[in-house]
Amino acid sequence: MLNINTLLExxxxxxxxxxKILEKMGLKTVRDFLLYLPFRYxxxxxxxxxxxxxxxxxxxxxxxxxxxKNFRAFQKKMTITEIIVQDENNIPLKAVWFNQPxxxxxxxxxxxxxxxxxxxxxxxxxxxVNPAWEKATRDATNTGRFVPIYSExxxxxxxxxxxxxxxxxxxxxxxxxxxxxxxxKKYNLYNIYTALVQLHFPDSRxxxxxxxxxxAFEEMFLTQTKALQIKKEWKKKNSLKIxxxxxxxxxxxxxxxxxxxxx
Numbered sequence: 061m062l063n064i065n066t067l068l069e070x071x072x073x074x075x076x077x078x079x080k081i082l083e084k085m086g087l088k089t090v091r092d093f094l095l096y097l098p099f100r101y102x103x104x105x106x107x108x109x110x111x112x113x114x115x116x117x118x119x120x121x122x123x124x125x126x127x128x129k130n131f132r133a134f135q136k137k138m139t140i141t142e143i144i145v146q147d148e149n150n151i152p153l154k155a156v157w158f159n160q161p162x163x164x165x166x167x168x169x170x171x172x173x174x175x176x177x178x179x180x181x182x183x184x185x186x187x188x189v190n191p192a193w194e195k196a197t198r199d200a201t202n203t204g205r206f207v208p209i210y211s212e213x214x215x216x217x218x219x220x221x222x223x224x225x226x227x228x229x230x231x232x233x234x235x236x237x238x239x240x241x242x243x244x245k246k247y248n249l250y251n252i253y254t255a256l257v258q259l260h261f262p263d264s265r266x267x268x269x270x271x272x273x274x275x276a277f278e279e280m281f282l283t284q285t286k287a288l289q290i291k292k293e294w295k296k297k298n299s300l301k302i303x304x305x306x307x308x309x310x311x312x313x314x315x316x317x318x319x320x321x322x323x
Contacts, residue, residue: 064091064234074224081215093224094232097259097275098208101268102192104176105205110151110186120176120204122196123147125169130161144185145173153186155193163193172196176203192219201226206262225260232256239281250274 062071067089069079087093107120127144141157141164155175157163167173177191194202201207201222208225210218237244237252244251250258255274262268313320 062090062228062231064089064094064231066090068093071224071228073227077215078220081213085213085216090228090231091235093228094235094256096210096221098210098218100209101262102176102207102209103265104192104203104207105264107204109149110147110153110179112181114179115181116178118176118178120174121145121147121153121179122172122174122204123153125167125171125173126152128164128167128169130164143167143173145175151186153188154182155188155191157190174200174203176207199226201261206265206268208260208262222260229257229260239278243281247277249277252278 067079068074068082068087069076071090074082082088082093085096087096103118104120106114106118107122108114110121123145125143125145128142130139130141132138133140138159139161141160143155143164145153145155147153153175155177172195173193174196175188175191175193177188180187180189192202192207194200202219208218208222210221212218212221232253235252235256239249239252243249249255250271252274255271258267258271259275262271
């Protein structure tokens with residue numbers, strides 16, 4: 061059974077290829093993975109019907125997939141993936157990706173799909189270029205919310221991290237909370253589990269900010285606690301007693317080639 065101390069290489073769906081990359085990132089256990097926090101967020105929380113009033117804004121739309129195609133742009137030496145999606149008002153949107161032909165492996169005609177990106181217009185079509193996407197039947201993870209963006213490396217994307225995080229996040233309940241309950245209550249702070257849930261998948265900007273404050277408070281709390289521990293250790297240690305040899309000091313000063321100042 062999985063727990064926070066389980067090695068990532070023993071987690072189902074984390075293949076040896078991924079576990080080796082994660083280890084290079086300093087992530088060896090489930091605990092390490094849960095504490096790997098996003099460095100920024102994309103705000104895809106605005107779910108709206110297609111309309112010219114949202115042009116040049118980042119939005120999320122939901123619709124039915126009616127057409128897909130991959131084609132090669134030989135002059136630009138790239139593969140272009142295009143899909144057409146109709147929203148609930150039968151207004152079409154063209155989504156375009158570059159050099160990602162594998163996207164069509166997961167898409168089927170008439171599938172309900174959710175897209176998040178900057179809305180533009182080209183000819184008679186609304187358009188999104190390189191939008192985030194996922195099946196509309198799934199819980200919003202990559203679209204339709206504040207979407208976490210993580211520091212990435214070759215072979216590990218934020219999208220992959222989000223899917224794994226969604227599965228492993230309930231294990232954060234096992235993490236011990238280093239901040240005492242009375243302090244959490246006094247300063248209206250999230251417990252560690254709630255903070256991590258809101259950091260990885262925030263329900264709103266307000267809850268995200270509150271979770272970030274909790275982590276910042278914890279860092280200061282640990283710093284002050286460590287300082288107090290060091291101070292306590294210092295007090296336990298007795299310094300060496302140095303006896304004052306007045307005769308020796310006077311002889312030393314007398315033989316100096318210069319006269320000491322009053323300081």
